[in-house]
Amino acid sequence: MPPTASERPAIEFVDVSYVALGGLAVLSGLNLSVRGGETLVLLGRSGSGKTTTLKLVNRLLLPSAGEVRVNGVPNSQGDVIRLRRSIGYVIQDVGLFPHFTVERNIGLVPTIEGWPQERLRPRISELLQMVGLDARMASRYPHQLSGGQRQRVGVARALAADPEILLMDEPFGALDPLTRAELQQEFLALQQRLRKTVVFVTHDLREALRIGSRIALMDAGRLVAVLAPQDFLRSDDPLISAYVRAFGDGPECTGNNRGAE
Amino acid sequence: MNFFHFLGQNYADVLELTLEHLWLVGWSTFFAIVIGIPLGIAIARHPASSKPVLTVANIIQTIPSLALFGFLLPVPWLGDRADRLAILALTLYGLLPVIRNTYTGIRGVDPAVVEAGRGMGLTDSQLLFQVQLPLALGVILSGVRVAIVISVGLATIAAAIGAGGLGEFIFRGLAMVNNQLILAGAIPAAMLALLADFSVGWLERRLQPR
Numbered sequence: 001m002p003p004t005a006s007e008r009p010a011i012e013f014v015d016v017s018y019v020a021l022g023g024l025a026v027l028s029g030l031n032l033s034v035r036g037g038e039t040l041v042l043l044g045r046s047g048s049g050k051t052t053t054l055k056l057v058n059r060l061l062l063p064s065a066g067e068v069r070v071n072g073v074p075n076s077q078g079d080v081i082r083l084r085r086s087i088g089y090v091i092q093d094v095g096l097f098p099h100f101t102v103e104r105n106i107g108l109v110p111t112i113e114g115w116p117q118e119r120l121r122p123r124i125s126e127l128l129q130m131v132g133l134d135a136r137m138a139s140r141y142p143h144q145l146s147g148g149q150r151q152r153v154g155v156a157r158a159l160a161a162d163p164e165i166l167l168m169d170e171p172f173g174a175l176d177p178l179t180r181a182e183l184q185q186e187f188l189a190l191q192q193r194l195r196k197t198v199v200f201v202t203h204d205l206r207e208a209l210r211i212g213s214r215i216a217l218m219d220a221g222r223l224v225a226v227l228a229p230q231d232f233l234r235s236d237d238p239l240i241s242a243y244v245r246a247f248g249d250g251p252e253c254t255g256n257n258r259g260a261e
Numbered sequence: 262m263n264f265f266h267f268l269g270q271n272y273a274d275v276l277e278l279t280l281e282h283l284w285l286v287g288w289s290t291f292f293a294i295v296i297g298i299p300l301g302i303a304i305a306r307h308p309a310s311s312k313p314v315l316t317v318a319n320i321i322q323t324i325p326s327l328a329l330f331g332f333l334l335p336v337p338w339l340g341d342r343a344d345r346l347a348i349l350a351l352t353l354y355g356l357l358p359v360i361r362n363t364y365t366g367i368r369g370v371d372p373a374v375v376e377a378g379r380g381m382g383l384t385d386s387q388l389l390f391q392v393q394l395p396l397a398l399g400v401i402l403s404g405v406r407v408a409i410v411i412s413v414g415l416a417t418i419a420a421a422i423g424a425g426g427l428g429e430f431i432f433r434g435l436a437m438v439n440n441q442l443i444l445a446g447a448i449p450a451a452m453l454a455l456l457a458d459f460s461v462g463w464l465e466r467r468l469q470p471r
Contacts, residue, residue, distance in 0.1 A: 084379075089380035089381060091377060095374045096377070099395050
């Protein structure tokens with residue numbers, strides 16, 4: 001495997017805390033590094049601070065204390081719009097623009113960035129193919145697509161301007177089990193090829209084991225541990241084994257994605 | 262003399278008063294849109310300010326129209342010409358539906374869509390013009406539709422301060438106890454309201470994003 005990971009972490013959380021408006025401490029003292037080219041899964045129950053952690057990366061939220069660095073630079077420096085355009089963002093509810101066709105949804109950021117048509121067109125077909133969508137889908141509207149197709153468009157849209165970093169917030173959470181498995185599989189294949197730095201939020205242990213190069217378990221706003229999937233199942237940390245037990249006998253480490261290792 | 266006979270004989274007057282009526286309604290709707298939509302956008306962005314703004318617009322709406330016309334009469338420059346005054350009063354009445362619907366329309370856009378847009382790096386104005394306004398358009402237009410219908414109705418009362426319009430016939434008819442005269446004002450006014458309602462409704466459906 002070619003050494004794609006850079007020495008410098010792609011994303012770093014340094015003593016990051018986040019206090020919500022009502023004074024609730026959502027995150028406290030988070031220290032975490034995401035290596036270039038790996039898929040880091042943030043695992044944890046609802047309210048553990050996973051989504052907040054994710055939103056701190058593209059500055060949809062600002063930390064109350066500490067610093068988030070993207071490619072070594074504190075993300076509070078520089079233009080927030082530039083930062084966000086260099087980071088792909090995929091959410092559970094997809095959030096496709098209902099009044100735009102698939103094509104316009106995918107091409108919005110490149111269009112705003114001033115890409116000429118002759119560059120944009122082939123890019124859109126390339127992306128559609130990449131996420132396993134027929135070229136004829138380009139002229140459809142989001143309401144004409146199935147849930148799985150919509151999320152494929154969501155992923156294509158996030159990849160449009162070829163960002164190095166991809167943030168995914170329970171992207172497959174709203175899909176039926178079959179479609180979810182299918183999309184997980186395709187995500188793995190895609191990630192083998194593209195080697196993006198991915199931060200992936202989920203509460204599903206099976207999903208985490210399946211797609212993560214490393215799993216970061218979060219609990220009540222704190223980071224419990226960051227482990228490779230095979231070590232995760234063997235860990236005797238009470239919080240980790242409780243999480244594993246909650247999923248019954250099912251989970252096993254399929255170990256498809258060794259990412260940055 | 263029946264009503265149609267009356268219309269036939271006085272069609273020039275009916276036409277002139279209808280045009281005056283349209284003049285009042287047209288300008289007041291224009292101002293209500295030009296003031297109301299930006300205000301609605303502003304309070305959608307700063308929801309804390311929505312309550313006072315909507316309350317004021319609400320209160321204006323409760324002032325009886327005849328009283329409002331009277332209140333505005335002594336205002337300099339405005340009071341010089343009755344149509345200016347009428348346009349101002351009608352604008353004030355049209356504000357509430359336009360502001361309220363712009364506000365509700367923008368706030369009603371799917372939060373996931375807004376979050377995705379923001380996360381992708383759209384600036385505030387790109388988000389507003391490419392996403393929020395197009396998606397809120399249907400709701401905003403139905404507010405405009407209500408404003409126009411209100412305006413067509415209330416503009417008949419503007420005749421009381423000499424601003425002209427179809428209300429002339431109605432007031433004259435009332436004074437002369439002449440039903441034909443009243444109908445000659447009321448029927449075209451009702452038709453105008455229906456026509457405006459229909460055409461904005463049509464526009465609404467045409468522009469409605471899927």
